[in-house]
Amino acid sequence: MHPILNDIRLVAFDLDGTLIDSxxxxxxxxxxxxxxxxxxxxxxxxxxxxxxxxxxxxxxxxxxxxxxxxxxxxxxxxxxxxxxxxxxxVPCARTRLYPGAREALAALAARGLPLALVTNKPSAFIAPLLEAFGLDGHFALCLGGDSLTAKKPDPAPLLHVAAHFDVSPSACLMVGDSRHDIAAGRAAGFRTLAVPYGYNHGEPVALSRPDGTVESLAELV
Incomplete structure (x- = not known):
């Protein structure tokens, strides 16, 4: 298990640029x-x-x-x-799952960690994409950009997730590919983990100073 998961009781994932190349x-x-x-x-x-x-x-x-x-x-x-x-x-004709994403989600779920999906994508597209890749059974809660009145980088979606599962934000991890994910996680009091292969507006996500970085989500497990 990756050290960043020490004492973590809930993991929230971004979608586009983190789990899927959409x-x-x-x-x-x-x-x-x-x-x-x-x-x-x-x-x-x-x-x-x-x-x-x-x-x-x-x-x-x-x-x-x-x-x-x-x-x-x-x-x-x-x-x-x-x-x-x-x-x-046609939301997923050309979309691909990133290497390591499926394995990481399955392993974390098998360990009993609640998993949440927090994306700025409209919520109507979440289920079709997760179903297309066989990931719909992994997430106990999914939030889209229109699920609440605020979206990332506002911390509100992450705070909602922590409250939903009754887990302290300090025991939660936000995994994403962009500065918006890291900013939301930091503002919510989450630990943050970045992947460098996503869509961070052409900038290295390391500039956002996440708590950790992995080249592949497979490194989590």
């Missing part, structure tokens, strides 16, 4: 939404750096890049609806 499908949906508005698709490489703050912010960034300036609210709403429609139809 950017290929997110980019297809974002580009399709832009194309419907007569705008230039922005491509996977750019979308990679825009993921992490929820789908509305993703489309705001895509529109700003395509327009060369900030979109108005009406256009953003249309683009976001288009994105949700396209992504909802």
């Amino acid at each position: 950017v290929p499908d997110l980019a297809v949906a974002a580009d399709a939404a832009l194309a419907e508005l007569g705008l230039t698709p922005q491509g996977e490489a750019r979308v990679h750096d825009w993921v992490g703050n929820g789908s509305l912010t993703l489309m705001a960034r895509a529109l700003e890049a395509a327009l060369g300036g900030a979109p108005d609210e009406a256009l953003l709403a249309r683009a976001h609806r288009g994105f949700l429609d396209h992504y909802g139809r």
Whole structure:
């Protein structure tokens, strides 16, 4: 067992960029939404750096890049609806599970540790993705970006998780790939663990000073 798990009684995981590489499908949906508005698709490489703050912010960034300036609210709403429609139809055609993720989740669950999923992705997409990869049985609680009134980097979702399981935040671990995960974990009083392979807006996640880093989630167990 990895030393960062010492005295930990609950583990919360981010989803995109931590457990799954979802950017290929997110980019297809974002580009399709832009194309419907007569705008230039922005491509996977750019979308990679825009993921992490929820789908509305993703489309705001895509529109700003395509327009060369900030979109108005009406256009953003249309683009976001288009994105949700396209992504909802095929959320995991190109998405892949990161190596080590399945093994880590299974081993932690086998040890009796409650597992929670805390993502900024709209909650409607969580179940289809987890079911597609056979991970739906591992999480006792799943929160999306629209489950509460606040999302990461606000600590509210993590504090909600700790309270739900009646576990002190100091005995909880947040595992993620971005500065938003680390900031939320730190603000909530969680221990934090980062993976360096995800979507941290083009910046090394180590700059956020997590309590630990692993190259693969398999190192947890």
